[in-house]
Amino acid sequence: MDKEESVRSLTETMAKFTAYIGKRLPNDVKDKLAELRTMETNPLAKAIYMSMADNQEAADKLDRPSCQDTGVIQYFVRAGAKFPLLGELEQILHDATLGATKMGPLRHNAVETFDEKNTGTNTGSKIPWLDWEIVPDEDTAIIDVYMAGGGCTLPGKATVLMPGQGYEGVTDFVFDVITSRGVNACPPLLVGVGVSTSVETAARLSKRAILREVGSHNPNENAAKMETLLEEGLNEVGIGPQGLTGANSVMGVNIESSARHPSTIGVAVSTGCWAHRRGKIRINADLSYEIISHKGAAL
Amino acid sequence: MSRKILSTPIRDEDLEGLNVGDVVYLTGHLVTCRDVAHRRLIEQGRELPVDLRGGAIFHAGPIVREKDDGHFEMVSIGPTTSMRMEKFERQFINRTGVKLIVGKGGMGPETTAGCQEGKAVHAIFPGGCAVLAATLVEEIERAEWQDLGMPETLWVNRVREFGPLIISIDTKGNNLIEQNKAVFNEKKLPAIERIKSQVRFIK
Ligand code: SF4
Numbered sequence: 392m393d394k395e396e397s398v399r400s401l402t403e404t405m406a407k408f409t410a411y412i413g414k415r416l417p418n419d420v421k422d423k424l425a426e427l428r429t430m431e432t433n434p435l436a437k438a439i440y441m442s443m444a445d446n447q448e449a450a451d452k453l454d455r456p457s458c459q460d461t462g463v464i465q466y467f468v469r470a471g472a473k474f475p476l477l478g479e480l481e482q483i484l485h486d487a488t489l490g491a492t493k494m495g496p497l498r499h500n501a502v503e504t505f506d507e508k509n510t511g512t513n514t515g516s517k518i519p520w521l522d523w524e525i526v527p528d529e530d531t532a533i534i535d536v537y538m539a540g541g542g543c544t545l546p547g548k549a550t551v552l553m554p555g556q557g558y559e560g561v562t563d564f565v566f567d568v569i570t571s572r573g574v575n576a577c578p579p580l581l582v583g584v585g586v587s588t589s590v591e592t593a594a595r596l597s598k599r600a601i602l603r604e605v606g607s608h609n610p611n612e613n614a615a616k617m618e619t620l621l622e623e624g625l626n627e628v629g630i631g632p633q634g635l636t637g638a639n640s641v642m643g644v645n646i647e648s649s650a651r652h653p654s655t656i657g658v659a660v661s662t663g664c665w666a667h668r669r670g671k672i673r674i675n676a677d678l679s680y681e682i683i684s685h686k687g688a689a690l
Numbered sequence: 691m692s693r694k695i696l697s698t699p700i701r702d703e704d705l706e707g708l709n710v711g712d713v714v715y716l717t718g719h720l721v722t723c724r725d726v727a728h729r730r731l732i733e734q735g736r737e738l739p740v741d742l743r744g745g746a747i748f749h750a751g752p753i754v755r756e757k758d759d760g761h762f763e764m765v766s767i768g769p770t771t772s773m774r775m776e777k778f779e780r781q782f783i784n785r786t787g788v789k790l791i792v793g794k795g796g797m798g799p800e801t802t803a804g805c806q807e808g809k810a811v812h813a814i815f816p817g818g819c820a821v822l823a824a825t826l827v828e829e830i831e832r833a834e835w836q837d838l839g840m841p842e843t844l845w846v847n848r849v850r851e852f853g854p855l856i857i858s859i860d861t862k863g864n865n866l867i868e869q870n871k872a873v874f875n876e877k878k879l880p881a882i883e884r885i886k887s888q889v890r891f892i893k
Contacts, residue, residue: 438713438854439816446822459753459768459820498753542771542817558889566882570874574867575771575795577817613891620888624881628874633816634795635711635856636870666818 392678394479401476401678402483406490407690408682409464409536412670413456413495416447417684419605420581420667423642427579427632436637443632443665458666461497462538464488464519467602471529475676480532481521488512488519500541522595530676533683535602538668543580546572549590549597549659558617561586561658565621568660569641574634577664579642581605582625585659586614586648593657596647601663602671603645614646621646632665642667695851699744700789702809708857710866714813715853716746716790719831722845723747724770726838728778731785739834740844742786748815749775749793750823751841754830762830764847768820769794772801772812780804796858796867806863813855826852 392400416424428440450457466484470477491497492513501515502508513519520539548568552560565584573580583603585596608615621644631637642665651657663669671684682688696704698718708714721740730736752767772793775782779797782788783804791801791812805811815823832846858866 435711435713435856439856442816442819442822442854446816446819449821449825453821453825455766455821455824457821458818459751459766496753554892557892559886562882562885562889566878570878574871574874575773613889617885617889620885624878624885627881628877630874633814633856634867634870635814636873664818 398479402486405487409491410494412668413461414450423605430638436631439632456495460540462540465537467522467535469524470532471526473530474532532674536670542576543664546576546662549594552656564658578630581642581663582644583661584646587657588651589657593659597659597661600645600647605643609646618644618646705861710857710860710864712857713854715851717850720746720748720847720849722750724749726842728775732778732781742788746790764824764827766820767823769815771795772797783808783810802859802865805859809861812859814858
């Protein structure tokens with residue numbers, strides 16, 4: 392393949408994959424929703440989980456986006472420095488968003504700020520949003536696609552605590568966001584927490600946290616312990632599906648962290664709704680690919 | 691358990707026995723009606739082009755496809771946040787005689803009062819279930835105020851057993867979401883205290 396052909400091929404793969412994830416949930420989310428459904432005894436909560444499952448089945452069968460809000464498209468790229476299309480990737484993902492918007496079809500969700508006009512293409516200044524990590528010596532790229540819907544984006548919040556407030560303050564912050572702002576965001580939510588040094592570093596990590604698999608744990612022992620404590624504590628509140636009460640509240644709590652300034656604790660929360668539409672794909676140097684998030688998926 | 695089904699036109703006595711938390715389904719007509727339609731009726735005093743006496747509205751902006759024969763097909767229709775209509779809903783109930791308001795999330799004290807005065811209810815359809823909802827629409831019979839664009843047009847849908855609809859405000863002044871919030875706030879306190887005692891990582 393010459394370069395032009397390679398670019399065209401990867402653009403098409405990414406457009407198809409982006410449209411695909413709007414119609415089908417990743418395996419970890421699907422499994423978790425099924426597990427939460429079986430844990431419900433309350434008939435109302437059960438009925439809602441059944442509707443969610445019916446909806447996903449209908450979306451798959453009719454090949455339609457499962458929720459009308461297909462979000463703002465975000466790509467989280469972890470590319471090897473030797474990935475052959477490294478320099479072209481930004482343009483490729485931009486064009487993939489245009490393609491997916493037609494294929495989905497995706498709702499038009501990019502409003503140019505200050506001009507306050509919907510571009511009608513899901514692209515605009517810095518949108519699709521790209522987040523980069525470059526890995527030395529590797530020649531593959533792993534790309535996470537995420538549809539950031541309005542409802543699940545609204546609860547997001549970040550602040551900087553004083554060290555005296557400690558992890559106790561982090562606990563208060565997480566509970567406050569989820570029980571006040573999270574209730575309307577189509578629970579059960581996947582809660583992402585960033586613990587870091589400032590608002591923007593914590594916010595970025597909190598978003599990366601909801602890209603991690605449901606049920607996975609932070610490698611640090613204390614952080615992992617806090618994930619479990621927060622998950623159990625939030626579940627005790629019994630927010631239930633759609634905030635209508637139930638046996639549980641969340642799909643899980645994932646924490647991502649960095650070192651911090653001795654005088655600050657940056658903390659942020661990002662949330663993914665029950666229809667947590669994300670996908671992970673590995674692109675090899677020869678542009679063959681492997682879909683990691685959705686087993687058996689064919690584009 | 692048999693399903694409780696409401697049919698339009700809905701009468702007062704169909705609603706009087708309902709309590710918050712009950713699950714019902716709707717057969718008959720369901721009209722999409724959101725921000726601008728509310729504004730036109732209440733602020734600009736315009737008549738709605740659809741008679742809603744005994745009727746049902748849906749706070750939703752759907753995706754609709756126009757077929758070759760000129761008919762419309764419902765592709766996707768999910769509820770939008772009802773709270774945006776809080777400012778208008780009490781007067782809206784009063785003016786139109788609407789009986790069932792379907793949306794997402796709770797509504798506030800004004801709507802609760804309106805529901806009590808007008809013997810109406812607010813119900814929640816599960817958010818994110820837009821394809822399921824679309825499959826429960828048998829036909830789009832009419833489209834009014836199309837000048838408002840696809841999301842705001844009043845789409846008159848004939849539906850069969852549309853639901854689940856969870857009653858969140860009943861005719862007696864009860865508001866499920868407000869009650870739930872109070873419960874959540876109470877339940878979270880002991881959980882927070884227990885966690886705090888175990889996360890004193892700064893020593
Ligand atoms: S919060 Fe998620 S499921 Fe609910 S309407 Fe928004 S995108 Fe859809």
